[in-house]
Amino acid sequence: MTQSLPGFREFYPPECAVKRAIFQKWQQTMLAYGFAEVEAPILEPLELFTDKSGPEIAEQLFHFVDKGGRAVALRPEFTPSVVRMVAARAQGLRKPIKWFNIGEQFRFERPQKGRLRSFYQLNVDCFGLADFSADAELIALLIQLFRVFGLTQADVHIRLSDRNLWFFFLESCGITGQAALDVLALIDKMEREDRAKSLEKFQKCVGDNASVLLTQIEALIAARDLPSLKIALGGALSNPAVAQRLAEWEGLLDTLDAMGVLPFIQIDLGIVRGLAYYTGFVFEAFEVSGRSRALAGGGRYDTLVEKLGGPALPAVGFAIGDVVLTDLLTEKNLLPTCNMTPDFYVVSSGPAERRIALGDVQILRAAGFWVEYALVDTGFSKQLKLADQAGARHALIYGESELAQGLVKLRHLGTRVESDVPHAQLKETLSTLSSSHHA
RNA sequence: GUGGUUGUAGCUCAGUUGGUUAGAGCACUGGAUUGUGAUUCCAGGGGUCGCCGGUUCAAAUCCGGUCAGCCACCCCA
Numbered sequence: 001m002t003q004s005l006p007g008f009r010e011f012y013p014p015e016c017a018v019k020r021a022i023f024q025k026w027q028q029t030m031l032a033y034g035f036a037e038v039e040a041p042i043l044e045p046l047e048l049f050t051d052k053s054g055p056e057i058a059e060q061l062f063h064f065v066d067k068g069g070r071a072v073a074l075r076p077e078f079t080p081s082v083v084r085m086v087a088a089r090a091q092g093l094r095k096p097i098k099w100f101n102i103g104e105q106f107r108f109e110r111p112q113k114g115r116l117r118s119f120y121q122l123n124v125d126c127f128g129l130a131d132f133s134a135d136a137e138l139i140a141l142l143i144q145l146f147r148v149f150g151l152t153q154a155d156v157h158i159r160l161s162d163r164n165l166w167f168f169f170l171e172s173c174g175i176t177g178q179a180a181l182d183v184l185a186l187i188d189k190m191e192r193e194d195r196a197k198s199l200e201k202f203q204k205c206v207g208d209n210a211s212v213l214l215t216q217i218e219a220l221i222a223a224r225d226l227p228s229l230k231i232a233l234g235g236a237l238s239n240p241a242v243a244q245r246l247a248e249w250e251g252l253l254d255t256l257d258a259m260g261v262l263p264f265i266q267i268d269l270g271i272v273r274g275l276a277y278y279t280g281f282v283f284e285a286f287e288v289s290g291r292s293r294a295l296a297g298g299g300r301y302d303t304l305v306e307k308l309g310g311p312a313l314p315a316v317g318f319a320i321g322d323v324v325l326t327d328l329l330t331e332k333n334l335l336p337t338c339n340m341t342p343d344f345y346v347v348s349s350g351p352a353e354r355r356i357a358l359g360d361v362q363i364l365r366a367a368g369f370w371v372e373y374a375l376v377d378t379g380f381s382k383q384l385k386l387a388d389q390a391g392a393r394h395a396l397i398y399g400e401s402e403l404a405q406g407l408v409k410l411r412h413l414g415t416r417v418e419s420d421v422p423h424a425q426l427k428e429t430l431s432t433l434s435s436s437h438h439a
Numbered sequence: 440g441u442g443g444u445u446g447u448a449g450c451u452c453a454g455u456u457g458g459u460u461a462g463a464g465c466a467c468u469g470g471a472u473u474g475u476g477a478u479u480c481c482a483g484g485g486g487u488c489g490c491c492g493g494u495u496c497a498a499a500u501c502c503g504g505u506c507a508g509c510c511a512c513c514c515c516a
């Protein structure tokens with residue numbers, strides 16, 4: 001038999017229930033924060049992605065030429081699509097534009113822990129607001145997206161960094177332009193590399209000063225509060241723009257404190273995010289031990305919309321994927337799930353009773369209850385066994401003697417307690433059983 | 440793209456130094472039970488041992504290749 005492709009998942013009912021429960025929590029949270037849902041094509045012109053990330057990105061994409069001769073690709077991320085959408089109507093949209101999307105993404109990479117070729121992402125963006133209040137809003141939102149699953153500051157934290165600060169610092173060292181971006185890429189790798197190797201790479205990049213520079217960079221990365229950060233910035237402090245930026249840091253942290261999420265925040269300039277288009281605060285969410293890969297990542301990208309052909313529009317966004325999150329929730333025993341058991345299982349004692357029951361089943365289902373019964377008529381005991389196997393909360397028993405008195409028997413399958421319900425008021429009576437009604 | 444490791448039923452696994460029709464538990468199906476469902480008892484279906492090739496009188500077992508899973512590197516939007 002042909003099997004599914006590497007890195008693609010099949011979702012049987014239990015996994016599907018988990019996925020749906022996660023999406024529901026995501027969606028609910030996003031609406032509470034005032035974000036509107038948008039959707040875009042899964043298949044896009046290849047150039048949408050190469051324009052943003054360069055032609056090399058094609059190596060990591062599922063791309064092909066369609067029957068119309070177009071070079072197309074399955075989307076590896078949502079950002080280019082949403083930027084296109086926002087750019088097309090930016091003039092007419094009230095700012096800030098707060099949008100989100102939950103969708104499948106595809107990357108042609110070798111699968112490993114926390115990384116597949118197909119995965120789902122919640123993508124969140126806020127356009128049109130350059131102020132750090134937007135960054136605070138998104139960081140608080142990201143934290144809430146963990147809290148709704150029962151994760152706490154003991155489980156996850158947000159490592160918060162700032163590309164601007166890095167650029168100011170490197171500028172004070174005489175490193176600008178592409179060289180600065182190259183150094184940032186090296187900083188990004190330092191965490192996973194031994195010092196000697198990093199030093200060697202720095203030397204190639206900036207020459208003889210590498211050793212001093214590396215020491216300064218390490219001090220910046222080690223800083224966990226603003227005072228240490230100031231000290232580590234050294235000569236860069238003489239730049240008035242740095243003082244202004246530090247004031248923004250204070251503002252951001254104060255806002256996050258007011259929002260009650262500061263305990264989740266760890267200042268950590270070691271996070272720089274690989275991509276060139278990030279422009280300000282950047283952040284990544286990790287399990288506190290830091291062993292697994294990032295749960296989420298994002299930051300400010302104030303120049304990307306314009307770069308992709310839109311108007312100048314500041315933006316901040318993040319994405320959270322389902323794979324690492326699901327792994328973590330499984331590990332912490334916090335996996336949500338959707339109810340997969342019926343409210344009622346209808347049991348009937350004979351053909352006449354079954355006819356009446358069938359009519360009621362339709363009525364109860366129309367009222368929103370999840371109702372099951374044995375499709376193939378079978379013995380009474382067997383029906384109860386099936387009710388038990390289905391995991392139904394209650395059995396509704398249609399018996400000859402009960403119906404003769406205008407009653408239906410309601411049996412709680414857990415406690416085995418039975419009660420009589422007037423047949424005429426069946427729907428109304430069952431509706432009063434709390435927590436069993438799917439509105 | 441590179442490297443390590445694993446592959447026997449739906450799942451978890453057993454299978455002796457290569458030796459008859461490849462097993463168990465769980466799960467699944469049917470029955471014992473025609474008005475009361477844990478558990479129980481009986482029966483049943485399901486595997487060309489990932490696939491292809493080689494060695495051998497003989498391969499689930501040894502060898503090679505390949506595919507897939509897992510893990511790591513690369514990369515990480």
